[in-house]
Amino acid sequence: MYKLVLIFTFVYLQYVECAKILGVFIIPSISHQCVFQPIWKELSLRGHEVTVLTPNPLKDPTLVNLTEIDLEFTYEILRKSNLQDSMTKEQSMLQIINNMYKLLGDIAEAELSHPPVQSLIKDKNKKFDVMLVEFLHPAMYALSARFNCPMIGITSLGTFIVGHDAVGNPSHPGLNPDLLLPFMGSLGFFERLYSMSFAIWYRLYYYYYIIPQQDKVARKYISENLPYLGDIERNVSMLFLNVNPIIHPIRPNVPAIVELGKMHIQVKKPLPPDLQKELDASKEGVIYFSLGSNVRSANMSEELREKVIGALSELPYKVFWKWEDDYLPNQPKNVITRKWFPQQDVLNHRNIKVFLTQGGLQSMEEAISSGVPLVGMPFFGDQPLNVMKMVHLGIAKGIDIQEFTKDELKEALIEVAENPKYRNKVKEISNLLSDVPMTGLEKAVWWTEYVIRHKGARHLRSPAVDMSIYQYLFLDVIAFVLAVTVLSSFILYKITVFSFKLIRKSKTGAKQKTS
Structure with a gap:
């Protein structure tokens, strides 16, 4: 053999x-x-x-x-x-x-x-x-x-x-x-x-x-x-x-x-021991918060950061926050920060209740593959559209970073975490995404x-x-049809005017002859 x-x-x-x-x-x-x-x-x-x-x-x-x-x-x-x-x-x-x-x-x-x-x-x-x-x-x-x-x-x-x-x-x-x-x-x-x-x-x-x-x-x-x-x-x-x-x-x-x-979804891997221990012990559930690789949480304005911290501090859950600096000002007791998390493996843990995300496509795919509902906080690029898609699918709630209040973010996170319709829907979407021939x-x-x-x-x-743009949009055909229509209308108009003149002239001649 x-x-x-x-x-x-x-x-x-x-x-x-x-x-x-x-x-x-x-x-x-x-x-x-x-x-x-x-x-x-x-x-x-x-x-x-x-x-x-x-x-x-x-x-x-x-x-x-x-x-x-x-x-x-x-x-x-x-x-x-x-x-x-x-x-x-x-x-x-x-x-x-x-x-x-x-x-x-x-x-x-x-x-x-x-x-x-x-x-x-x-x-x-x-x-x-x-x-x-x-x-x-x-x-x-x-x-x-x-x-x-x-x-x-x-x-x-x-x-x-x-x-x-x-x-x-x-x-x-x-x-x-x-x-x-x-x-x-x-x-x-x-x-x-x-x-x-x-x-x-x-x-x-x-x-x-x-x-x-x-x-x-x-x-x-x-x-x-x-x-x-x-x-x-x-x-x-x-x-x-x-x-x-x-x-x-x-x-x-x-x-x-x-x-x-x-394309980037990986086979499940074991978590680092410290994260595994924290997640296993968090029976009340965990919110995972990351703004991806192109948006740094540490670069948020002070006003935005304080609203986020205010909302997170009042949650009845632990929060894992991807924070890129060594120190988070006014860090709440229920918030654990790391400069990096093995995101896919964290999302695969049974105690993750919600993913608070900027709405990047890769993050969205990872959450759906793991059966985790989302709260979207888009910043730029395709993120606003992606968050709209998630909300439309019934697997997320969206937050406007320019206008939201601390209470709105808190309520959105609790709603998605506690209402089973979001998790049920994301599992349904996950099954659809996985059912492919290749x-x-x-x-x-x-x-x-x-x-x-x-x-x-x-x-x-x-x-x-x-094809040139005018051919693709039929602009030359439209122009030709318009030109023929205008020219035909003009000729018809001239013929009509000329006919009326002939009729008027013949009537005038007949009257003069009768007289």
Whole structure:
């Protein structure tokens, strides 16, 4: 039997085509990277030669086919950007998007100019069969043109309007507003007006400002001999989105869109002994409180912090709070702080009653997978929309960080903790999310190897990608119909006027003849 296994393994390895894969995952945020890490690890384990640019390298010596270029230094750029203040809802959407692309641009330039990245770019012997790239910042897409390989875009959440445009995916502003807009369900008139106006403005801003600007960056750091960046973007073979039809709005997708979902959910692991002891002893229940990796609790304003502390101190439960500093001012007796918690393992404990969260997608998936209801306190980005989704699903209550009072937060936490309808509903949603034919990781790996086998996926390309906007929206047809209608109406008008003149003239002539 042992010999048979060896023979089978040898024969199998002979027929597995090992590819060279480049992964470019630029955002210094573990909530982004934890979605991509399982993919590059699994591709490496399958025998592919994987090179990854990432701020969160795995550093696993057992992965012999993996080369990681460490971009951890970009976390300092993120810290200095003060993300919590630069993308708050008090700012206009123009300011938020400007700030977002300014930050992404700073990160991209720092990474592209990094000596190990430059060495990779300038290595004329380096070849890749496919590139997986975080589909957020266009300058990085140019690496696929530099290495002349197919490109697969991937995101840790959904994608913006321009991402859907890149693969010709429909993005109706009334049915599928951009993920930056806190709209869902049936939109009212002014919401539809705002969504349509935003869709037009964002495209103009992106295609006529961001793309030309980043085309210059790509030529500076990658190569002067590149196609236009807008053309490179629209040459993407497929787009992997970390979404699912249960907690995200239903939308039509072209074949080039692959929905993943639950990419980072791990197998249950034992808790550290001190946390296990605290949780086991907390028969009254525990509230778990974390604002994720991009929002620091320690950066909250004093006013906001005091309202939160006031609410938590009056709860009849213990609270585990991810607090990033050594000292929490006025820390209540029932609050236990740590700079880091093994979040998935904490949420899996039977005594966790509620997850108080900023509403990040990964946190939402972890809570649902563990059957824990939520109270959402969104700050920026897709968080307000995510919290709206949780409330709509009946598994959460939402808190407005600008307007809530101490008592409102306290009442929301107690309501979700004590009312069984929230926990029952989240278990129902969890069962729906788990009932799938393939895991997100299995789909990501299969479709990546599909693109490698076929040297791209041009045959899945939607014709909408190659249509101009006036053709896609039938503006030329509408203009033609209007022109024909106006011209016909004008001719009919002239004929009518001329006819009336003839009739009047003939009547006048008849009268004169009679006289």
